Amino acid sequence: xxTLPRSFYERDPATVARELLGKIxxxxxxNHVLSGKxxxxxxxxxxxxPASKAYMGRKTFNEPMFREAGKTFIYMVHGNWLLNIVAxxxxxxxxxxIRALEPLQGIEVMKKNRGTENLKALTSGPGxxxxxxxxxxxxxxxxxxxxxxxxxxxxxGLMESFEVCVSHxxxxxxxxxxxxxxxxxxxxxxxxx
DNA sequence: AGGAAGATCTACT
DNA sequence: GTAGATCTTCCTA
Numbered sequence: 001x002x003t004l005p006r007s008f009y010e011r012d013p014a015t016v017a018r019e020l021l022g023k024i025x026x027x028x029x030x031n032h033v034l035s036g037k038x039x040x041x042x043x044x045x046x047x048x049x050p051a052s053k054a055y056m057g058r059k060t061f062n063e064p065m066f067r068e069a070g071k072t073f074i075y076m077v078h079g080n081w082l083l084n085i086v087a088x089x090x091x092x093x094x095x096x097x098i099r100a101l102e103p104l105q106g107i108e109v110m111k112k113n114r115g116t117e118n119l120k121a122l123t124s125g126p127g128x129x130x131x132x133x134x135x136x137x138x139x140x141x142x143x144x145x146x147x148x149x150x151x152x153x154x155x156x157g158l159m160e161s162f163e164v165c166v167s168h169x170x171x172x173x174x175x176x177x178x179x180x181x182x183x184x185x186x187x188x189x190x191x192x193x
Numbered sequence: 194a195g196g197a198a199g200a201t202c203t204a205c206t
Numbered sequence: 207g208t209a210g211a212t213c214t215t216c217c218t219a
Contacts, residue, residue, distance in 0.1 A: 042199075051199065061216065078200045079213030097199065127200050127213095137215090171199050191200095194219085201213075 036101030046093025051172035080127025
């Protein structure tokens with residue numbers, strides 16, 4: 001399966017967020033491969049987006065958002081690591097938050113990492129999926145455009161058709177007027193319907 | 194030192 | 207579905 005190239009991420013964050021649906025997030029550990037289909041995302045912009053981590057301008061912790069697209073931006077909220085992929089046209093600022101996955105490979109390892117047998121709760125939320133895939137700050141700034149690395153995103157092979165829904169972003173204090181959350185209609189692993 | 198933060202878990206109506 | 211406690215780092219003072 002083809003790894004998504006950097007050019008995929010060098011576009012408007014909302015476009016990237018929309019097109020990441022159905023792609024496969026692959027996490028390689030020493031003895032296991034974990035993967036899941038991306039079923040829910042949100043787009044974030046830069047200084048003009050009050051919900052964005054980049055809203056306050058360039059700081060140490062949000063630096064990845066200002067740098068090269070196709071790399072991770074990971075931070076902690078309420079005790080959970082949240083995984084973003086930096087996405088923006090060259091010279092701009094933005095990222096896409098991965099909010100939910102449908103588990104594919106390594107489900108037993110994910111259950112162990114999450115401490116639950118509940119399949120529905122394994123990766124159906126931004127903090128849940130990072131725990132299931134053992135993603136922490138250690139992977140901040142990691143380039144996901146290289147195949148065979150510890151964290152990559154690949155094409156979904158035979159793409160089943162699915163309907164995309166949009167809504168406002170979840171949990172943000174001040175949202176923009178446009179809908180910037182994207183999810184696969186009817187998928188049971190979407191965090192909220 | 195203190196508080197906020199893009200969430201989660203549990204326990205209910 | 208909503209309500210409240212708790213979660214752990216980073217930011218500001």
